[in-house]
Amino acid sequence: MIKLVLSDMDNTLVPFGARHASPRTMEAIHAVLDAGVRFGPDTGRDYVELMRFFRMDEECFMTGIFSNGKRVRADGDYVQTTLIDHDVLVRLDEVLRPEPGMFLVCYPAETNLFNPAYGVGVSSAELAVFEARTSFVGGTVDEVPDIDFVAATIACPGGPERMERCRAIVAEAVPEVRIVSPIPEWFDVLPAGTSKAAGLEVLLDALGVGLDEVAVFGDAENDLEIMRKVPHSVAVANATPEVSRAARHHVGASADEGVADALFEIARAARAGEMPAFLAD
Template identity: 50%
Template sequence: MIKLVLTDMDNTLIPFGAERVSPRAMDAIRELRAAGVEFGPATGRDTQELMRFFGGDDSAFQTGILSNGKKIYVDGELRRKSLIDNAALQRLSDYVRGFEHCFVTAYPLANDQTNPAWCIATTEADAAPYAERFKFACTLADAVPEDELIAATVACPLGQDVLEKIKAGGMEACPEFDLVQPVDAWCDVVPRGLNKGTALPMLLDAMGISQDEVVFFGDAENDLALMGALENSVAVANATPAAAAAARYHIGRCDEDSVAAALEEIACATREGRTPRFML
């Protein structure tokens, strides 16, 4: 029996660039919980961004894996927090700045609804499109600040081939990090070996459930580790080829509210004591 549903956000539960989770999805989350199944995000996003996505309803992310595994919440309690190494991030920034118009962005642990971020060693012209696209408040900085950092990213407008070169070279220059790509022209920077999948055991232990009682929906590279850790992994139809291949089950597209439909089916199946149809 399913006891927990985890879902990626961008291009899985919500189309990338959308301001809010759909009303249907919000209703499906409530229906799921009413049926006795817990719900939570497993995402690269942090709390202030989730507040925007869920329209200020923080009940939707009391439990979950945030910031690509750097934060784990259970019933509203932060059970784990992992920070970005500032010195290593400076080395990564020094490497990335060798590629024209590419740059590193650093996000402070102490954040708010404006989603503040430092754009390192770049220009306002290069940073502004990303600040608009990813909805953060950009402050230009010559170097990585000394503040505690919960997240970092790499922006690259030069195409996938160049981004792949930055990912490979950046991880070689900075073995403290993995660089994983959730969407085009953008990489998340995470501590080496830390991801959504490695966060799972702590979450399961805290909730007292097993991995076969969890369903996860995803679409991209930063979902692969969690898909590999769970037998009930589900890819949306717009998933990358790697994510589609890693998933055991498949549903429709994100922009068709397919995850919402799947949540409705899980709730119905739970009440009726059967397996959800998309998992048959």
């Protein structure tokens, strides 16, 4: 039986560029919850962004893995929060400054719906490109503010060669972190030992749920580790080739509400006391 469903957000539950989950996706999430199955996002997004994605309906993320494992929430309680060291963020900013187009975006641990992110050392016009692309609200600052940050991302326009350049300079200059790409030209910054998979261990322990009782949906590089960890890993049709190969099961594309279809089936199967049909093979 499936007792917990976790889904990546961007390009999995929500099509890339969409600002909200669709009404049908919201209906499917509530069908799962009403059937007695927990649902939550496992995502690089944090609380404020999730409030927007889920149209202020917090029931959709009372449980989940946020900020790529830096926050873990179980039935409304935060059971883990990992902050990024200020010195690490300063050094990331320093190493990115000489690189044309690359810049750091920092997400405060305490924020609100009006300004959940700071673009560091970047113009408003440059920041606006990625605000529109990745659906966040930001402001520009000259240096990393001296406050607590729970997440950071790196904008890296210019294609695969520039992304490889970014990986190399970050690995050399700031070995305390690794960067993973959920979408082209964009990296999530993860402190060593932090990931969705590591957050899953904390979450399952808090909920008393087993690995074989979880279904995980994903599409991109930051989903690989958690999908390799669970027996019921599910890739959407638009997933990267590596994620598609890693996943044991497959559903329709994000743009076609493939996860919503799967959620309705999970709800039906839970009420019937059986495994969902798409996980039965």
